[in-house]
Amino acid sequence: MRWTLIEKADPTKINHIQESIGVDQPIAELLVKRRIETFEDAKNFFRPSLDKLHDPFLMKGMQEASDLILQKRNEKKPVMVFGDYDVDGTTSVALMSTYLRGLGFEVLSYIPDRYDEGYGISYKGIDHAKANGIDLIIALDCGIKAIEKVNYAKNLGIDFIICDHHRPGNQIPDAIAVLDPKQEDCNYPYDELCGCGVGFKLVQALQIKLEKPQKEIYKYLDLVATAIGSDIVPITGENRILAHFGLKLINSRRRPAFKAILEQTKKKELTITDVVFMIGPRINAAGRMKHGLLATELLCETNLEKVKALAQDIELYNASRKDADRSITEEAIQLIKDYKEEERFTTVVYQSHWHKGVIGIVASRLTETYYRPTLVFTKSGDKLAASARSVKGFDVYDALESSSEFIEQFGGHKYAAGLTLKENNFEKFKTKFEEVVKSSINPDLLTPEITYDSEIQFQDITPKFIRILKQFAPFGPRNMKPTFVSKNVSTTGFVKALGEEGLHLKTNLLQNGIVITAIGFGLGNKKEIMDLNEPFDIIFTIEENEWNGTTSLQLNLKDIKESN
Known part of the structure; x- marks a missing residue:
């Protein structure tokens, strides 16, 4: 593996942020590498605020989209909410369908069949809308390239509002409104939203037009955070705010679906990574093995008995998915x-x-x-x-x-x-x-590459350092969990191979008289380096290990190599 320093940070900027917010040099360096260079930047980073969400009307097409939806409401017309069958699509449909029903709409939620219809807007879905007297389809997490399908719908008298975040092609569909911050002529300040995030901005705009409080729609942020994590979009800017508050909501277990899915886990506080590996695959499993609409039904359902039954079904689909995958x-x-x-x-x-x-x-x-x-x-x-x-x-x-x-x-x-x-x-x-x-x-x-933020000594890993490091979360693209290198490390003599065929390592590491426990998943073949009784270098993240109600510091090793 190649170990690559992410980039060198400007020492002047490091000193400035160090003095501005009173942190040690290693933390200041991490902040500068995340483009956090002033007191105000740091305040926004460490104290995310929903007041800092952008005005939804800065997004191209938002005025037309919100006007048309409210017009349909006045006309008491039904609408179809159409979304892709993955986590981003099903959470988007759950969010938009629940919100519009709350406004009195008759909503037909539609997720295409992965096998029969394939990805994105489908002719079958459009025909289904026509058969049900629907003349407006709101498409989420898809549609930016559906030129022919939108034209087909138009010929049937059906309008489209597209909420997407994928890259547009050379031509934009002839919809009433296309909300996609990646359009070149869209001046929205943040273009890394997921599909569910774009849907949330539309809901925000409707709340403003209806002169209703924004806080009423924050109950949907658990869906948005799940989509942000599962769709692997950058956790910066607006996504970071949405993920931060959405994660709090997930951890409150307020949504019956999440409560049922998480019933088996003993973790009190889920991270975005936990959402990606615990919630995401289960929601995805419905679309992969049966039908994505089951996931949307689960996310919208409030009846606890129905939720439990749906969650059990999805658990079975997830088990089948694992077998097929293997x-x-x-x-x-x-x-x-x-x-x-x-x-x-x-x-x-x-x-x-x-x-x-x-x-x-x-x-x-x-x-x-x-x-x-x-x-x-x-x-x-x-x-x-x-x-x-x-x-x-x-x-x-x-x-x-x-x-x-x-x-x-x-x-x-x-x-x-x-x-x-x-x-x-x-x-x-x-x-x-x-x-x-x-x-x-x-x-x-x-050649696989591991990037790291900086080189540190064990003596830098103080309780204050760990406390501040935890506040860098939620982690994800462009704000990955900080990764460090420490050189000339040795073991106390305790090195143990774990798991089948000794695939993993557990060891107590020593540097300048300081001992820290470390785990190395998949690094069993590196045990021989540790057994040489020669100094070695490690690349790692810092974690807190929960075991039997006790929390302890642990290094999660990513690679090991002999010191030069």
Whole structure:
């Protein structure tokens, strides 16, 4: 693994923030690297405030969107709320549907079937709206590229409001309003919202138009925080505020769905990471294994008995999802081992029987294993569908755009995307994608990299340091949990291999007379470095370990290497 210092921070800025807020140098350095350089920046970072949310009407299309919705309310017209089948989409539909019902709307919630309709706005969904006398569809977390489908709806007399956060193509759909802060001519101050976040801004705008208090809609922030975490958007700016308060709401267990999902966990305080690994996969499992609408129903339901029954169903789907994920990953790894090809810059695998609902998870696992831009294909109707994942620093969306002559449809982000193509184009696409990646990727990106914030000594890890560090949360892209390097460390003599086949390590580390316990998941093969009785360097995050009601300091080791 490559250990890379994130960047050098300006010493003048470090001194300034150190003096402004009275913190030690290691904390000041962490802040400057997060672009927190003044007292005001620090205040906003450490004390997030809902008063700092941006005016929703700064977003292009917000005036038209809110006017049309209120017009439909006056006309007592039903609306369809349409969202994607992942966590961002299902939470968006739950938020918007609940809010509009509270305004007296008759709402038809719609999530497309992953297998029958595929990703995004569907003709089937539009036809369903028409059959139910609906002439307005509010699409969330999808729609920015649905040019033909929006035109099809328009010909049927159905208008669209699109709330999306994906990158637009060359053309914008002919909707009444398109809310997407990534549009070039949208001057909204923050363009990293998730789909549910864009939906929340629309709800904010409606509250303002109706002259209702904003605090009435803060009860939806648990949904927004779940989407922010699960969709892996940056936890900066407005997202940080929404995630901070949404996390508090999740931890209050006020929403019956979250209470039921979290009943099994003994954790008192969930972090965003816990939300990503405990709540996200369960919500996702409904769309992967059965139907995304089940997740939306669970999130909206208030009857405790119904909630428990739905949560149990979703738990079963999640167990099935885990089994499918495991078996497909094993098959894919065997396929890769069977290849008799020269060193490739990409990993592209296909089997027609693979479960479409888990190919994204499998793509992520293969990326971790082989560290290449990765595509996992399966059969979907008369076409092939794939999930794409990338390595840090490489834009897989751009690579797909450069290979688009063989693609039917694609969409997504820098590090994750989805696509469909005709089966007879698979080999041509595979060759083209390999060529594009080979000619454009920096070969260094094919070696896993761990970035770290700074080098510290064990003596820097004081109770005050840990207390301030905890306030850097919630963590996520562009505000990752601080990672440190300590050099010339040794063990007290206690080094233990844990787990099956000794995959993990537990040890007591020593530096300048200070002893700290450390755990290293997946680092069992590094035990020999510790057994040499020679100094070594570690890269780690700092955690508090909860065990039997006791909390203790622990280093979570990411890698170990011999000291120079």
